[in-house]
Amino acid sequence: MVALAADFEIKDPKAFAKLFPKGAKVKRLATGMQFLEGPAWVAKEKRLIFSDIPANEMKQWSRAKGVESFRKPSNNTNGNTLDRQGNLVSAEHGAHRISHTLPNGSVEMVVEKFDGKDLNSPNDVVVKSDGSMWFTDPDYGLGERKKMQAGNYVYRVDPKTKELTAVIKDFDKPNGLCFAPGEKKLYVADSGGPRHIRVFAVSADGKSVSGGAVFAKIDKGGPDGIRCDKSGNVWSSSGDGVQVFAPDGHLIARVLLPESAANLEFGDGLLFMTARKSLYATAVRAKR
Numbered sequence: 001m002v003a004l005a006a007d008f009e010i011k012d013p014k015a016f017a018k019l020f021p022k023g024a025k026v027k028r029l030a031t032g033m034q035f036l037e038g039p040a041w042v043a044k045e046k047r048l049i050f051s052d053i054p055a056n057e058m059k060q061w062s063r064a065k066g067v068e069s070f071r072k073p074s075n076n077t078n079g080n081t082l083d084r085q086g087n088l089v090s091a092e093h094g095a096h097r098i099s100h101t102l103p104n105g106s107v108e109m110v111v112e113k114f115d116g117k118d119l120n121s122p123n124d125v126v127v128k129s130d131g132s133m134w135f136t137d138p139d140y141g142l143g144e145r146k147k148m149q150a151g152n153y154v155y156r157v158d159p160k161t162k163e164l165t166a167v168i169k170d171f172d173k174p175n176g177l178c179f180a181p182g183e184k185k186l187y188v189a190d191s192g193g194p195r196h197i198r199v200f201a202v203s204a205d206g207k208s209v210s211g212g213a214v215f216a217k218i219d220k221g222g223p224d225g226i227r228c229d230k231s232g233n234v235w236s237s238s239g240d241g242v243q244v245f246a247p248d249g250h251l252i253a254r255v256l257l258p259e260s261a262a263n264l265e266f267g268d269g270l271l272f273m274t275a276r277k278s279l280y281a282t283a284v285r286a287k288r
């Protein structure tokens with residue numbers, strides 16, 4: 001691990017002390033990659049899976065072995081998460097689909113079309129406790145492809161019936177998303193023009209959302225991946241690293257990085273941050 005001079009900017013010391021242990025330092029775990037995204041902690045195997053999008057590769061990191069290859073080619077996978085059984089669910093940027101990795105290792109397509117037309121480029125994905133997968137579909141990474149969808153939507157898919165619903169339609173570039181503890185609220189980042197995070201109320205049946213007020217604005221760069229912790233704080237990637245917001249929207253602290261972060265993840269007492277060419281971590285008390 002390489003220690004860095006940059007660490008934290010603390011705005012709310014009391015809240016900060018609950019989230020980070022005393023003396024926490026930012027460390028660089030690995031570098032020399034291309035554009036990192038999609039960190040997902042696999043607790044039972046104590047490893048972090050993450051994506052190097054342009055390298056068309058998924059990698060894994062563990063304390064024992066450092067960084068190794070996990071899957072190549074990866075269909076330029078971007079966001080990753082685990083389902084309730086611990087199986088990987090991925091937003092395949094290049095294949096324009098959501099995929100599910102089965103326990104035997106085979107990769108199955110979950111959804112690639114809405115309304116009979118190709119999706120744009122699924123970017124990030126989360127799984128709700130009912131097993132439904134919620135994902136964002138901005139139009140980054142269309143490449144030579146013609147855009148088939150009228151907008152950049154947030155979708156919900158039932159993995160059993162494959163029924164796909166556009167749950168939010170008024171984003172510029174919907175990107176990271178996370179459910180608050182209890183799943184009564186959904187946060188979605190807009191990495192396009194607005195560069196903010198909005199908060200939605202989840203309906204009683206858990207299948208749709210309403211509202212969508214601005215929860216927090218990212219003042220350095222834009223928000224990409226976001227995570228909610230167990231206490232309801234919202235952690236957002238940003239141009240300066242990671243910004244942590246309390247449930248009422250005030251800024252608790254910034255984790256400062258020398259590269260722009262695209263996503264973050266909690267695991268094994270660490271906060272992992274995928275930031276351009278490098279993977280960073282710091283000790284953290286917060287949990288997901």
Ligand code: MG
Binds near residue numbers: 037078079175176262
């Ligand atoms: Mg993203």
